[in-house]
Amino acid sequence: MSDIVFFDTTLRDGEQSPGAAMSLADKLRIAQLLAEMGVDVIEAGFPVSSPQQAAAVREIAAALASREVTVCALARAHSADIEAAAAALADGARTRIHTFIATSDIHIAAKFSTPRFGATLAERRASVLRMAADAVRQARTHTDDVEFSAEDAGRADHGFLCDVVCAAVEAGATTINLPDTTGYCTPASYAALFEATRGCCDLSGVTLSTHCHDDLGLAVANTLAGIEAGARQVEVTLNGLGERAGNAALEEVAMALRVRADHYGLAHALDATRLGEASRLVSVVTGFPVAPNKAIVGDNAFAHEAGIHQHGVLKDRHTYEIMRAEDVGASAEQIRLGRHSGRHGLFARLERLGIDVAEDQRDAVYERFTALADKKKEIYDADLTYIADPAATASAETPAYQLIGLQVTTGTAEPPSAEVTLLDSTSGQVRVETAQGHGPVDAVYRAIDAACGRPHQLEQYSIRALTAAADSLGEAVVVVSDGSALAQGRAADSDIVRASAEAYVHALNGLDADDHAEGDFVQQGIMASFGSAPAW
Numbered sequence: 450m451s452d453i454v455f456f457d458t459t460l461r462d463g464e465q466s467p468g469a470a471m472s473l474a475d476k477l478r479i480a481q482l483l484a485e486m487g488v489d490v491i492e493a494g495f496p497v498s499s500p501q502q503a504a505a506v507r508e509i510a511a512a513l514a515s516r517e518v519t520v521c522a523l524a525r526a527h528s529a530d531i532e533a534a535a536a537a538l539a540d541g542a543r544t545r546i547h548t549f550i551a552t553s554d555i556h557i558a559a560k561f562s563t564p565r566f567g568a569t570l571a572e573r574r575a576s577v578l579r580m581a582a583d584a585v586r587q588a589r590t591h592t593d594d595v596e597f598s599a600e601d602a603g604r605a606d607h608g609f610l611c612d613v614v615c616a617a618v619e620a621g622a623t624t625i626n627l628p629d630t631t632g633y634c635t636p637a638s639y640a641a642l643f644e645a646t647r648g649c650c651d652l653s654g655v656t657l658s659t660h661c662h663d664d665l666g667l668a669v670a671n672t673l674a675g676i677e678a679g680a681r682q683v684e685v686t687l688n689g690l691g692e693r694a695g696n697a698a699l700e701e702v703a704m705a706l707r708v709r710a711d712h713y714g715l716a717h718a719l720d721a722t723r724l725g726e727a728s729r730l731v732s733v734v735t736g737f738p739v740a741p742n743k744a745i746v747g748d749n750a751f752a753h754e755a756g757i758h759q760h761g762v763l764k765d766r767h768t769y770e771i772m773r774a775e776d777v778g779a780s781a782e783q784i785r786l787g788r789h790s791g792r793h794g795l796f797a798r799l800e801r802l803g804i805d806v807a808e809d810q811r812d813a814v815y816e817r818f819t820a821l822a823d824k825k826k827e828i829y830d831a832d833l834t835y836i837a838d839p840a841a842t843a844s845a846e847t848p849a850y851q852l853i854g855l856q857v858t859t860g861t862a863e864p865p866s867a868e869v870t871l872l873d874s875t876s877g878q879v880r881v882e883t884a885q886g887h888g889p890v891d892a893v894y895r896a897i898d899a900a901c902g903r904p905h906q907l908e909q910y911s912i913r914a915l916t917a918a919a920d921s922l923g924e925a926v927v928v929v930s931d932g933s934a935l936a937q938g939r940a941a942d943s944d945i946v947r948a949s950a951e952a953y954v955h956a957l958n959g960l961d962a963d964d965h966a967e968g969d970f971v972q973q974g975i976m977a978s979f980g981s982a983p984a985w
């Protein structure tokens with residue numbers, strides 16, 4: 450039995466990180482993993498905000514209907530929002546509607562400035578109270594599990610916060626969340642919110658909840674302070690993903706409660722051994738790297754560098770370790786696989802990483818592994834995540850464009866130039882274009898632009914090394930738009946220019962896929978560089 454309700458909002462608040470948009474397939478994978486880990490509530494999206502958000506909530510609610518987990522949809526305190534949330538949750542089994550309204554004076558002044566909400570602060574606060582209660586009542590007509598959030602509670606007047614909380618509870622809210630929406634609170638001031646609220650009205654049967662942002666680096670500290678002050682639900686995200694500086698990290702809150710059970714005395718049922726896998730999945734899907742020194746899930750979180758530390762740990766690991774790497778799904782042994790590791794070694798390692806490869810996919814995965822092992826001396830866990838990515842093994846429809854040749858020249862004497870050979874599979878034509886650019890990638894992209902000739906805009910480009918070696922796989926993530934839709938392409942290769950080219954072509958193919966809806970977000974690619982690509 451858990452004393453703490455883990456409410457994960459990676460798919461809602463996390464997805465609101467600039468550049469962190471996720472495809473529906475990725476959201477489903479994350480939701481499945483969260484459910485397997487034992488997360489209690491998954492906030493799957495904000496249905497009224499877009500058809501894609503509504504679809505994500507609908508599919509996740511349906512996919513998880515046979516599990517213990519509750520699927521939650523966000524709604525402003527508006528009638529249409531609540532109906533959209535209820536409709537999206539219709540195929541779910543355990544469902545929650547989460548409604549919210551601004552409660553700090555600064556938010557009320559800015560958001561409720563039209564005359565219909567009143568002329569004075571007191572009148573506008575009265576409007577907020579009424580809307581909060583109406584929204585909760587309406588949500589209760591659809592489900593018995595209704596959460597109310599007092600937006601920007603961290604900066605709200607305590608007296609008014611009391612009024613709003615009591616109105617929401619009176620109307621039937623079963624969870625009351627006090628978000629520090631702007632990351633303004635200190636642990637003491639955040640705890641004081643809960644102390645103040647608990648004295649306002651009868652809260653028996655109501656769960657109090659934290660929701661902390663990391664603008665001052667205090668999200669986890671504030672979450673724990675909220676728990677000490679009586680909160681029994683925590684709203685968190687994997688890797689601390691979220692608006693601006695992010696939310697409180699699920700893995701950090703979970704392990705703080707477990708390692709310091711002596712202090713908190715509160716149990717939870719999360720399977721922490723899946724944390725490493727969950728963190729990697731979110732990082733791969735969003736293209737946001739995890740800092741090596743990130744607590745719990747960073748690559749260095751369990752690495753001992755200083756000789757004196759290494760010596761101590763070899764004698765007794767408790768000298769410098771407060772938890773074990775294997776308890777959080779980090780690889781205790783950084784064994785590196787190479788070309789001499791056979792099938793058995795590869796699949797045993799994948800299994801320990803929590804990556805399940807279906808029997809009929811194993812040949813393809815092993816083939817990609819040997820192709821990469823031929824290019825690289827050592828293969829790291831981060832590489833394996835890519836090798837085994839199911840998106841890579843899924844048989845893709847014939848893409849509009851295929852990169853069949855690439856030649857790049859760069860150096861100190863001449864501006865970088867590129868020659869690109871692109872197959873347009875619609876017309877069957879092969880186009881060869883050359884271009885110069887400010888760097889090799891720019892030259893390649895200009896040549897690809899000339900070859901495909903379709904109007905589009907490059908919205909985002911990033912490249913990162915997956916491991917710390919000169920022969921590391923470079924992962925390129927590219928987002929392009931055509932004015933109505935966005936498409937993301939990803940590719941990884943030990944040749945970073947080639948990875949960049951593949952990712953760009955994948956993204957363009959995403960724009961060209963005619964089954965995507967206006968405003969849609971399409972993801973393509975990833976693994977074209979291993980084995981399946983033409984040998985050039």
Ligand code: MN
Nearest residue numbers: 462630660692
């Ligand atoms: Mn938030």
